[in-house]
Amino acid sequence: MSVPTIVVHRDADVLAKAVAARIITRLVDAQSATGSASLVLTGGTVGTATLAAIAATPARDAVDWSRLDIWWGDERFLPSGDPERNETGARRALLDQVDVDPERVHVMLGPDSGLTAEEAADAYATELRKAARPEDHGPAPSFDVMLLGMGPDAHVASLFPGMPALYDTRPVVAVHGSPKPPPTRISLTLPVIQGSREVWVIAAGEEKSGAVRLALSESGPVQVPAAGAHGRSRTLFLLDRAAAGKIPPGMGRIASP
Numbered sequence: 001m002s003v004p005t006i007v008v009h010r011d012a013d014v015l016a017k018a019v020a021a022r023i024i025t026r027l028v029d030a031q032s033a034t035g036s037a038s039l040v041l042t043g044g045t046v047g048t049a050t051l052a053a054i055a056a057t058p059a060r061d062a063v064d065w066s067r068l069d070i071w072w073g074d075e076r077f078l079p080s081g082d083p084e085r086n087e088t089g090a091r092r093a094l095l096d097q098v099d100v101d102p103e104r105v106h107v108m109l110g111p112d113s114g115l116t117a118e119e120a121a122d123a124y125a126t127e128l129r130k131a132a133r134p135e136d137h138g139p140a141p142s143f144d145v146m147l148l149g150m151g152p153d154a155h156v157a158s159l160f161p162g163m164p165a166l167y168d169t170r171p172v173v174a175v176h177g178s179p180k181p182p183p184t185r186i187s188l189t190l191p192v193i194q195g196s197r198e199v200w201v202i203a204a205g206e207e208k209s210g211a212v213r214l215a216l217s218e219s220g221p222v223q224v225p226a227a228g229a230h231g232r233s234r235t236l237f238l239l240d241r242a243a244a245g246k247i248p249p250g251m252g253r254i255a256s257p
């Protein structure tokens, strides 16, 4: 388990641009080393703003988008094309503007597939298992970067405090009764998140500051899911100053201009 590194940026706009640059560099490095890369996307405003910032960065062309596997940490269980789907937001912000290989864009299915949320979760678990290699030592790939937005209640993906998904050992689960609409979702679980090489939690705004403090303290992941968001080799908390406002001194904080 990697101890979180905290990087603080001036505001949400600089945060999105800085994370975009960080993603591009990380993907280029991964592709240089192995010929491929894997990135797990998150929904939410900061996650989507980060994708838009990638699209607006000329350096985006340094990434070979055709050799990138794109996954989602969670999805709202809505029909394909629904504006509230995380996939729709990601396509509009970035994916429709770069040459991704459609076979390597792994979407979580919605009700228009004819599957229930449970069946769609199982289908995603099967896709993850097929993509896993022996060296991943688990039911899913060790993703190069797992992006996670975080709610004011410290939820990540669609893992909300105290809900059954946090006790589930399966790699992907259906979530019902989500406190954040829509109520039905599909989510990776913590074991899969923790199997990633790097986990990057991205948060902006004063309303997230309490959750950030809890996540960086000795909190348990059932009540503070973001406390369980750590990667095998690296964990980053990428914040704006407002979200970092309640971090106790000496938490390994690296302030950026």
Ligand SMILES: O=C(O)[C@H](O)[C@@H](O)[C@H](O)[C@H](O)COP(=O)(O)O
Pocket (backbone or CB within 6 Å): 042, 043, 044, 045, 046, 047, 074, 075, 076, 086, 148, 149, 150, 151, 155, 156, 157, 158, 180
């Ligand atoms: O489906 C979702 O809504 C997201 O996956 C969710 O986990 C989101 O990342 C957080 O709620 C933060 O969202 P904001 O960045 O909009 O606060």
